[in-house]
Amino acid sequence: MEYSVKENKDIESSVPLSSTEPEEWTMEIKSNPGLFDLNLKELWRYRDLISLIVKRDFVSAYKQTVLGPVWHFAEPMVTTLTYAFIFGGIANISTDGLPRILFYLSGIMLWTYFSNCLLNTSSTFNANAHIFGKVYFPRLVMPITTTISSMIALGMQFILFILLVLFYYVRGENINTNIYALLTPLLVIMIAGTGLGLGMLLSSVTNKYRDIAKLVGVSMRLLMFATPIIYPLSKVPDKYKPIIMLNPMTSIVETFRYGWLGTGSFSWNNLGYSLIFMLVSLFFGILAFNKVQKTAIDTI
Amino acid sequence: MTVVVRVENVSKKYQLGNIGTQSLKGDFNRWWARMRGKEDPFAKIGDESQHQNGEFWALKDINFEVKQGEAVGIIGKNGAGKSTLLKILSRITNPTIGNVKIKGRIASLLEVGTGFNPDLTGRDNIFLNGAILGMTKREIAAKFDEIVDFSGIEKFIDTPVKRYSSGMYVRLAFAVAAHLESEILILDEVLAVGDTEFQKKCLGKMDDVAHKQGRTILFVSHSMQAVTTLTNTCIFLKNGQLKSQGFTQEVIKGYLQSDPSALEQLIYIDSPSNLEPKVTKVEIESSESSNSQAYGKPMTILFNISTPSPIKSAALSFQVMNSMDQPVTHLLVMDSEIPIARKSGLFELQCHIPKVRLYPGNYTLKVHFADRFSKQKYQTIERICPFEVGVYGEIRDYYWGTGNAMYVEDCDWSVVCMDQYSKV
Numbered sequence: 001m002e003y004s005v006k007e008n009k010d011i012e013s014s015v016p017l018s019s020t021e022p023e024e025w026t027m028e029i030k031s032n033p034g035l036f037d038l039n040l041k042e043l044w045r046y047r048d049l050i051s052l053i054v055k056r057d058f059v060s061a062y063k064q065t066v067l068g069p070v071w072h073f074a075e076p077m078v079t080t081l082t083y084a085f086i087f088g089g090i091a092n093i094s095t096d097g098l099p100r101i102l103f104y105l106s107g108i109m110l111w112t113y114f115s116n117c118l119l120n121t122s123s124t125f126n127a128n129a130h131i132f133g134k135v136y137f138p139r140l141v142m143p144i145t146t147t148i149s150s151m152i153a154l155g156m157q158f159i160l161f162i163l164l165v166l167f168y169y170v171r172g173e174n175i176n177t178n179i180y181a182l183l184t185p186l187l188v189i190m191i192a193g194t195g196l197g198l199g200m201l202l203s204s205v206t207n208k209y210r211d212i213a214k215l216v217g218v219s220m221r222l223l224m225f226a227t228p229i230i231y232p233l234s235k236v237p238d239k240y241k242p243i244i245m246l247n248p249m250t251s252i253v254e255t256f257r258y259g260w261l262g263t264g265s266f267s268w269n270n271l272g273y274s275l276i277f278m279l280v281s282l283f284f285g286i287l288a289f290n291k292v293q294k295t296a297i298d299t300i
Numbered sequence: 301m302t303v304v305v306r307v308e309n310v311s312k313k314y315q316l317g318n319i320g321t322q323s324l325k326g327d328f329n330r331w332w333a334r335m336r337g338k339e340d341p342f343a344k345i346g347d348e349s350q351h352q353n354g355e356f357w358a359l360k361d362i363n364f365e366v367k368q369g370e371a372v373g374i375i376g377k378n379g380a381g382k383s384t385l386l387k388i389l390s391r392i393t394n395p396t397i398g399n400v401k402i403k404g405r406i407a408s409l410l411e412v413g414t415g416f417n418p419d420l421t422g423r424d425n426i427f428l429n430g431a432i433l434g435m436t437k438r439e440i441a442a443k444f445d446e447i448v449d450f451s452g453i454e455k456f457i458d459t460p461v462k463r464y465s466s467g468m469y470v471r472l473a474f475a476v477a478a479h480l481e482s483e484i485l486i487l488d489e490v491l492a493v494g495d496t497e498f499q500k501k502c503l504g505k506m507d508d509v510a511h512k513q514g515r516t517i518l519f520v521s522h523s524m525q526a527v528t529t530l531t532n533t534c535i536f537l538k539n540g541q542l543k544s545q546g547f548t549q550e551v552i553k554g555y556l557q558s559d560p561s562a563l564e565q566l567i568y569i570d571s572p573s574n575l576e577p578k579v580t581k582v583e584i585e586s587s588e589s590s591n592s593q594a595y596g597k598p599m600t601i602l603f604n605i606s607t608p609s610p611i612k613s614a615a616l617s618f619q620v621m622n623s624m625d626q627p628v629t630h631l632l633v634m635d636s637e638i639p640i641a642r643k644s645g646l647f648e649l650q651c652h653i654p655k656v657r658l659y660p661g662n663y664t665l666k667v668h669f670a671d672r673f674s675k676q677k678y679q680t681i682e683r684i685c686p687f688e689v690g691v692y693g694e695i696r697d698y699y700w701g702t703g704n705a706m707y708v709e710d711c712d713w714s715v716v717c718m719d720q721y722s723k724v
Contacts, residue, residue, distance in 0.1 A: 028399055029388065
């Protein structure tokens with residue numbers, strides 16, 4: 001009896017507190033925020049942080065190196081030369097009649113960008129565990145900065161690529177740059193979006209299971225061979241073609257080569273498939289990332 | 301006063317072993333064991349009330365409110381849930397149950413220099429760190445001069461911070477944080493860094509922020525001293541639950557009495573070393589319990605020293621420091637007066653003060669240990685054995701206002717009648 005009276009009192013005293021004051025809170029930290037509670041407005045407020053981190057990545061990556069940003073060219077160039085020698089010179093894999101350097105460089109730079117976006121994003125929580133554990137800012141900032149930083153590197157490689165295209169053109173090689181080259185910005189966005197989307201999807205798992213992070217690293221290396229990077233799509237036997245076409249990167253790489261170099265294949269259907277793939281992966285990626293970010297720090 | 305932070309029924313659950321197997325195999329084993337109705341092979345054994353079915357409740361049903369302009373301390377021993385609470389308030393992790401409502405911009409400082417990049421200059425790091433803490437470029441630019449001024453490293457502002465001394469690094473980092481534009485500031489023991497002078501500057505700045513600028517502060521610290529100086533009210537957490545809440549002095553008193561391990565901090569203990577002479581223990585035997593000393597009553601200070609080799613001319617001394625960290629008295633003992641540690645081993649020294657004349661207030665000890673022959677200073681131990689001098693049982697028609705004096709001299713008053721006026 002006494003107990004129930006006491007309980008009533010408690011309710012009476014606590015109810016007016018919350019109901020009579022129509023209080024305005026700037027922020028609520030909830031135990032179970034909605035799945036679509038993205039808070040993009042907040043992300044926008046942190047745009048300065050994004051630009052500063054991009055700047056930091058760029059500046060600090062080449063501090064105390066003599067060549068500085070030249071390394072951005074050196075790395076893909078070395079890979080390109082190696083591939084040109086091994087896959088072209090020794091294994092004699094066809095390049096659809098294109099100069100080997102151009103053929104491999106175009107594939108390598110696009111693939112490197114995709115792979116960087118995906119791998120860096122997928123390890124967002126583990127790589128930034130320290131900073132995430134000490135300060136709050138929208139976690140999406142980190143994948144976005146990675147994407148932008150890698151895009152800068154891609155941009156520099158792209159300049160190198162154009163110079164080489166000009167060089168071979170002047171030398172009279174069979175290069176037919178056409179109107180489809182204008183699709184390049186879209187292609188880059190598609191690579192970024194797919195890498196980001198898949199990366200975010202994986203980041204929600206890798207932060208709990210470190211095994212996945214290793215697995216992702218290995219699969220990315222293998223996946224490269226399921227993309228027409230070191231071989232043209234035209235040389236893929238018909239029975240394997242559908243499998244290769246499932247890879248969203250396939251049509252992107254092929255479109256890029258088609259636009260800039262004039263060989264390869266292009267179809268709006270295939271590109272449309274890659275676009276839808278990107279949108280779907282981005283959608284689920286953001287959802288998963290958003291869900292995991294709230295408590296990710298507990299699992300790292 | 302409006303409520304700016306409201307914590308409602310906040311609980312936080314952790315999986316035991318911190319979701320812990322970190323691998324698919326581990327989780328698979330756990331799942332397999334559960335399917336067969338066996339015990340979780342990764343569960344840790346513990347019988348505390350916080351542990352249930354492989355879960356650990358770091359916080360349970362926390363409710364409190366903070367009003368605008370209040371400075372609130374959060375105390376409790378390690379593992380009481382202080383850090384978890386701060387993490388939830390600063391949005392690093394979400395609560396399992398419950399809500400936190402916040403009015404105004406919130407900035408948290410759980411560490412100084414988060415995100416500092418060693419390769420960047422001081423200038424770049426101010427911007428980067430400021431942005432990480434939630435400021436925009438424009439806000440930082442507006443405060444830039446103030447920040448540099450406070451840090452006192454104008455000359456090196458364009459030097460990469462990896463060339464900084466650790467002190468300079470901390471100064472710069474703290475300077476950025478201290479100039480955050482936010483209505484609510486969350487602080488975690490960041491004051492435990494830097495040199496004493498800078499620490500005081502920081503404390504001063506914090507005090508300024510809390511009391512003059514009317515900002516709200518939530519402050520976690522193990523230093524009762526800092527909590528007392530900075531905060532008016534306190535929250536005491538124990539095993540994830542809110543134990544008491546109220547005026548700082550009272551909550552601290554309750555905390556010290558209820559928590560035997562908090563009392564251990566009243567005693568300085570260190571393990572002996574095979575390499576060098578060391579002070580291994582300093583303990584105050586005060587007239588009242590838990591380092592409370594009555595003014596005018598005797599007090600004894602016990603020192604244990606250990607030395608692996610004989611010391612030729614040992615000297616041990618201690619200063620009594622007041623709450624402003626100023627020395628009030630310096631008492632010393634030397635080998636030339638009484639032989640100390642002339643052979644290797646463990647020694648106990650006692651210093652007996654027959655009548656404590658320190659003015660009522662809070663004090664700590666600063667202990668020095670040296671060899672006067674080799675001119676080698678073994679140790680300086682600062683801010684240990686905090687004790688409080690109070691007036692107990694001394695009934696006098698006198699107001700012992702804080703800070704009126706450093707100590708009270710022994711004296712005898714007498715009144716002598718010199719001349720007598722003629723009858724009025």
